[in-house]
Amino acid sequence: DSSTYGGLVWIKCRDEETGCEHVLFDTERGWGKKLSSSSNGGQPAADSGTLTNFNIDGFCLGADTEVNHASDGDYVGWTFKKEKKFMDIQTWTGTDSTQVISHDLGSVPGCILVKAYSQGGKSWQVYHRGLNNGSSPEDYSLELNSNGNIGSASAQPWDNTAPTATGFTVSGASSAVNGSGISYVAYIFAHDAGGFGTNGNQSVIKCGYYTGDGTSDGSKFIDMGFEPAWFLVKCASGSTQEWMMFDSMRGLIKGEAYQIMANENDAEGGATSFNATSTGIEIWNSNNAFNGNSNQYIYIAIAKGTGSNMRTPSSGH
Numbered sequence: 001d002s003s004t005y006g007g008l009v010w011i012k013c014r015d016e017e018t019g020c021e022h023v024l025f026d027t028e029r030g031w032g033k034k035l036s037s038s039s040n041g042g043q044p045a046a047d048s049g050t051l052t053n054f055n056i057d058g059f060c061l062g063a064d065t066e067v068n069h070a071s072d073g074d075y076v077g078w079t080f081k082k083e084k085k086f087m088d089i090q091t092w093t094g095t096d097s098t099q100v101i102s103h104d105l106g107s108v109p110g111c112i113l114v115k116a117y118s119q120g121g122k123s124w125q126v127y128h129r130g131l132n133n134g135s136s137p138e139d140y141s142l143e144l145n146s147n148g149n150i151g152s153a154s155a156q157p158w159d160n161t162a163p164t165a166t167g168f169t170v171s172g173a174s175s176a177v178n179g180s181g182i183s184y185v186a187y188i189f190a191h192d193a194g195g196f197g198t199n200g201n202q203s204v205i206k207c208g209y210y211t212g213d214g215t216s217d218g219s220k221f222i223d224m225g226f227e228p229a230w231f232l233v234k235c236a237s238g239s240t241q242e243w244m245m246f247d248s249m250r251g252l253i254k255g256e257a258y259q260i261m262a263n264e265n266d267a268e269g270g271a272t273s274f275n276a277t278s279t280g281i282e283i284w285n286s287n288n289a290f291n292g293n294s295n296q297y298i299y300i301a302i303a304k305g306t307g308s309n310m311r312t313p314s315s316g317h
Contacts, residue, residue, distance in 0.1 A: 042119050
């Protein structure tokens, strides 16, 4: 029910790259107002050919090539519900002065994706608790629309201030997150915050990190405590690599882990990189994108929906 609860819809054409960017829509900015993870562009005028409505059992699409064109083959869509201890969305107007953006996540964020949407030319800025191997990650950033490594320039987007359970800081020195008069949106993800399951102590999302060891035999294992249904991974230091996206709908088992690059328009490609288990991910590739020796990696993983980790219904919704 996206119309009542709100959230994010992220769509990508699986088969084509020409004219098929990643397109992201959210209930805070409204229907038809797209952004792209593979671009530093701003938000164009509302397009009735893309996402036309958020409704009580999902969302509706027009006939735009990027979301629903017969000649362009198959698409994949990921939806993220606004939910405490899972994901929140916030918007604000920049001031050129450091400010704290309040959020309703109900826990300390594990990852924050920020995009200027009223003006183009501003790259996506990413906070992740695993940057710099988890040591003062607020001093660093990544760009979602780039394959670059962590940045530590003097004008840091987070004002060298760690996020809290009630807000996160954006620096007045960074027009990418806080330029005067510019409108911004943030997608804010929790980390291992509990809140789900029969006893309310199960987590459905983790924003973790690991160091690669160069093996390709499945011995490298990322323990998440659940079977992931969606997995985004990025090499944060060492070799320059893309943002790689996987999901269980398209295959998250060895030999069928079809990757999509969040910062590129390319069609999906096959890989023998990962195998999902009931408690995490095995890595079967020593490629620098996934497990280069001594490289640092960050990820977001979301649990596969099962009775053990879903919240007990409290009403008839």
